[in-house]
Amino acid sequence: MTLLTANSPTAELQALDAAHHMHPFTQGAGLNEKGARMITRAEGCWLTDSEGNRILDGMAGLWCVNIGYGRRELASVAARQMEELPYYNTFFQTSHVPALNLAARLAELAPGDLNHVFFASGGSDANDTNLRMVRTYWAEKGQPEKNVIISRWNAYHGSTIGGTSLGGMKGMHGQGDLPIPGIEFIDQPNWWAEGGDMTPEEFGLMRARQLEEKILEVGQDKVAAFIAEPVQGAGGVIVAPETYWPEIRRIVDKYGILLIADEVICGFGRTGNWFGSQTLDIRPDIMTIAKGLSSGYMPIGGSIVSDEVAKVIGGTEFNHGYTYSGHPVACAVALENLRILEEEKIVDTVRDQTAPYLKEKFESLGNHPMVGEVKIVGMMGSMALTPNKGTRAPFAADAGTIGFMCRERCFANNLVMRHVGDRMIISPPLVISKDEIDTLIDRARTSLDEAHAQAVSEGLFA
Ligand code: PXG
Numbered sequence: 001m002t003l004l005t006a007n008s009p010t011a012e013l014q015a016l017d018a019a020h021h022m023h024p025f026t027q028g029a030g031l032n033e034k035g036a037r038m039i040t041r042a043e044g045c046w047l048t049d050s051e052g053n054r055i056l057d058g059m060a061g062l063w064c065v066n067i068g069y070g071r072r073e074l075a076s077v078a079a080r081q082m083e084e085l086p087y088y089n090t091f092f093q094t095s096h097v098p099a100l101n102l103a104a105r106l107a108e109l110a111p112g113d114l115n116h117v118f119f120a121s122g123g124s125d126a127n128d129t130n131l132r133m134v135r136t137y138w139a140e141k142g143q144p145e146k147n148v149i150i151s152r153w154n155a156y157h158g159s160t161i162g163g164t165s166l167g168g169m170k171g172m173h174g175q176g177d178l179p180i181p182g183i184e185f186i187d188q189p190n191w192w193a194e195g196g197d198m199t200p201e202e203f204g205l206m207r208a209r210q211l212e213e214k215i216l217e218v219g220q221d222k223v224a225a226f227i228a229e230p231v232q233g234a235g236g237v238i239v240a241p242e243t244y245w246p247e248i249r250r251i252v253d254k255y256g257i258l259l260i261a262d263e264v265i266c267g268f269g270r271t272g273n274w275f276g277s278q279t280l281d282i283r284p285d286i287m288t289i290a291k292g293l294s295s296g297y298m299p300i301g302g303s304i305v306s307d308e309v310a311k312v313i314g315g316t317e318f319n320h321g322y323t324y325s326g327h328p329v330a331c332a333v334a335l336e337n338l339r340i341l342e343e344e345k346i347v348d349t350v351r352d353q354t355a356p357y358l359k360e361k362f363e364s365l366g367n368h369p370m371v372g373e374v375k376i377v378g379m380m381g382s383m384a385l386t387p388n389k390g391t392r393a394p395f396a397a398d399a400g401t402i403g404f405m406c407r408e409r410c411f412a413n414n415l416v417m418r419h420v421g422d423r424m425i426i427s428p429p430l431v432i433s434k435d436e437i438d439t440l441i442d443r444a445r446t447s448l449d450e451a452h453a454q455a456v457s458e459g460l461f462a
Contacts, residue, residue, distance in 0.1 A: 006040035010050040013038045024159075037411075042069035045429045045436050047416070055414045058426040058440055063233055063265045063380075064296035067340050068431040074297045074333050081332040090119070090326040099326030102335050106289070106304055109274050109338070114287060116310035119302040119326040123264035123290035124158025126301040127227075130286055131162045132320050133303065133313060134225040134258050140312050147182050148218050150211060150226045150257075154188045156234035157227060157262055157288075166227055169235075184218055186210040188232060189240035192373040192384045192392055204241030212251045225258035225285075230276030233265035233427070236420035237382030239375040245280045258285040258309070264301070265380070268292030269341060269430050272351035272378035279377065285309055295337045300330035341430075350430050355379055357434050361441040362426070368445065370402075370452045370461070379430055385422040387462050395422060397460045406451035413450075415443035424448075 004013055014035030022028060023036070038050035045068055047055040060066060081098060088096050103117040118133070120126035131149065138146035151157070153168035164172045165179035168188070173179055187194065187207055195203040215223050226248070232238040252259045261284035266276025270292060273279045277287060286309060290301030305313070324330070341347060355378045362381045366374040372386040385402050387395055395402050403419030410417040410424075417440075418425050428440065455461040 006050070008050075010035070010038055013050055044068045044070060045432050053414055055416060056428075056436065056440055056443065058410075058415055058417045058428050058444075060379075060427055060429045061296050062291070063270070063427045064291035066268050066270065066292040066430045067295045067337055067344075067346065068429040071295075071297075071337075071340065073340065074295075074336050077332050077336040078298065078329050081329045085328050087328060089323065091321055096326070096328050098328040098331035098335065102326075102331040102338075105335060105338055106302075110287065110304045111275060111278055112283060113307040114284070114304045115307055116305050117302050118305065119300065119324075119331070120290075120322055121299050121324045121327070121330075122158075122301040123262070123288055124160040124163035124301075125322060126264075126288045126290060126303050127157045127166055127260075127262065128160050128162035129303050129320060130225075130227070130260050130288060131166060133286070133305070133309070133318070134260070136316065136318060137258065137309055137312050138224050140316050143221065145222055146224045148184055148223050149182065150184045150186060150214050150218075150223060152188045152228055152232075153185050154190070154235040154238070155227070155229060155232060155262075157229075158264075184214055186214050188235065188238055189244045190232075190236075190238045191241055193394075195392075200241035201243045204243035205247055207240075208244050208247035208251065211248060212255075215251070215255050215257065220255050220257075223255065223257050225260055226252060227260040227262060229262045229264075230266045230280045230282055231271065231377050231380060233380065234420065236423040237375060237380050237425045237427070239377055239382075240280075245282055249281070249283060260284060260286045260288065262288040264288050264290045265292075265427070268295075268338075269347035269350055270379055270427065272347070272355050274347060276377075293337070294330060294334040297337065298327075298330040298333040299324075300327065300334050346430050350379055354430075354432060354434065354437065358428075358432075358437050361437055365441065365444060365448065368448050368452070370448055370455070379432070380425075380427045382420075382423045382425045385424065395455075395460065396462050402451065402455050402460060405454055406447055409447035409450040409454075410443065413443045413447050415440060415447065417444055417447070 018032035039047050040050050041048040047057050106117050107115040135147045151166050155168040157163045157166040165183050168185050189207040191200045191203045261277045261282050267289050271279040285306045287304045294300050359376050362376050363374050370385050372384040372389045374383045399421045403422040407419040
């Protein structure tokens with residue numbers, strides 16, 4: 001067959017895509033009818049599609065392109081590593097330079113005594129590692145019955161069997177007979193949607209105390225760990241009230257269960273520190289990492305674990321690992337990405353300059369007639385769309401109808417801003433400039449105006 005190129009006509013690309021390529025989280029038939037948007041190039045914060053449109057990427061790909069697109073240093077490092085050692089495994093008592101360097105570098109960056117890294121190819125399989133690791137940890141300590149993991153409804157921890165089970169997405173559980181046994185859920189700290197008449201502070205405490213109630217219900221001697229994202233990403237950028245995390249920490253300490261912070265989105269500068277756990281003072285025993293670790297240039301993830309967990313796991317043969325655990329090319333690219341993040345002071349610039357600027361601008365959208373709560377931490381933000389800011393009412397239309405409308409307007413206005421139900425979310429590359437932030441906000445406001453007008457004209461603004 002003749003391979004198509006980035007310069008092939010859009011219709012040809014779409015037809016071949018529709019014929020053979022199955023897309024994640026997509027109703028294939030519907031997409032194939034209209035054709036996928038073909039992204040052909042990218043530079044900095046900007047995507048180019050096959051029609052020549054330049055699109056501002058307000059989502060950093062899928063929350064991952066932290067250093068922006070088009071960094072040739074990463075390509076050079078990958079090419080060099082492929083020539084020197086394109087692959088070798090880290091099973092059977094072997095190791096290699098990129099994996100050991102990256103593990104050591106991550107130990108340096110990670111807070112507290114998180115000094116040991118088990119590599120995976122992404123976030124889902126890293127969470128599968130975590131699931132087996134915490135159960136093995138307690139088994140090795142003579143408490144094999146401590147095997148229940150508590151998670152939260154509307155959490156996202158990946159799409160493998162383990163990841164889907166640990167996540168709290170009911171639509172995902174419904175496909176494939178999940179979750180697996182031994183996973184329990186508490187409610188999420190989403191004050192806007194679920195806080196009723198409580199203040200955010202009261203609600204944060206109440207939702208954190210559900211963890212204590214769940215531990216007591218399951219039995220302290222049966223609970224292995226609690227897993228949570230510092231800020232829920234895929235669930236709609238849900239930022240917990242300030243009372244939440246200190247109370248979670250208190251409960252985790254009191255009952256001696258392990259705390260897994262899923263940093264797949266929050267890690268590597270997204271919240272204005274290297275890790276979301278630092279921004280929110282979470283002090284986990286294990287952190288899941290992926291995405292920003294390589295800025296998405298190569299698939300790589302992993303678990304950074306404490307001295308104590310590593311010591312206990314190290315006492316047995318942990319029968320777990322992936323062909324690509326510590327893949328040399330992925331590790332080399334991740335190291336180069338970390339070098340750029342550090343040497344160009346990208347995390348500092350986010351914390352001190354661009355994130356405060358984005359916060360001010362993003363929050364200014366709160367005066368839009370359709371926007372209720374606006375939440376932002378570092379470079380991840382969300383706003384709740386509502387027909388009534390005072391009562392925080394949802395729309396009468398099916399959840400996500402207006403959010404989708406708004407996302408379609410963003411698409412048409414060459415801005416990638418996503419919707420989760422009726423929340424609009426952003427997570428731009430960390431290198432976004434103040435000018436680009438202005439463009440993002442202008443396009444977001446225009447899109448909100450257009451979606452609002454459409455909702456009103458279709459009788460849906462209620
Ligand atoms: N944990 C978290 C917190 C994530 O956000 C994963 C684990 C899984 O990582 P991998 O690399 O296996 O995909 C993620 C991934 C969305 C969306 O629609 C978010 C993710 C993945 C796909 C879609 O926002 N996050």
